[in-house]
Amino acid sequence: MDEEQFNMSVRKFLKTLGVTAQREIEKAVRDALDSGRLQGDETLKAHATVKVEGIELKIDTEGDIKLS
Incomplete structure (x- = not known):
């Protein structure tokens, strides 16, 4: 396994997930x-x-989103 490629792929996935989720939640x-x-x-x-x-x-995760 190429550790660098693996790490970059995981980071890219998580970045895309985070950006997409934040955009959709805000909308x-x-x-x-x-x-x-x-x-x-x-x-x-x-x-x-x-x-x-x-x-x-x-992986399941839960949290609160506070509006004020």
Whole structure:
């Protein structure tokens, strides 16, 4: 295994995941604020799952997204 290539591939995947997730969360929150479904002072529960095929890896993580 090429450790450098592996490390770069993992970092690229995680960067793409992070950027995409942040963009989509921000858009969904703005849309919910605009439509009145959120007031802007909530704390939202978030849950994410990452799966890697071939090694049967599944990572679940949870956290809070505070709007104020």
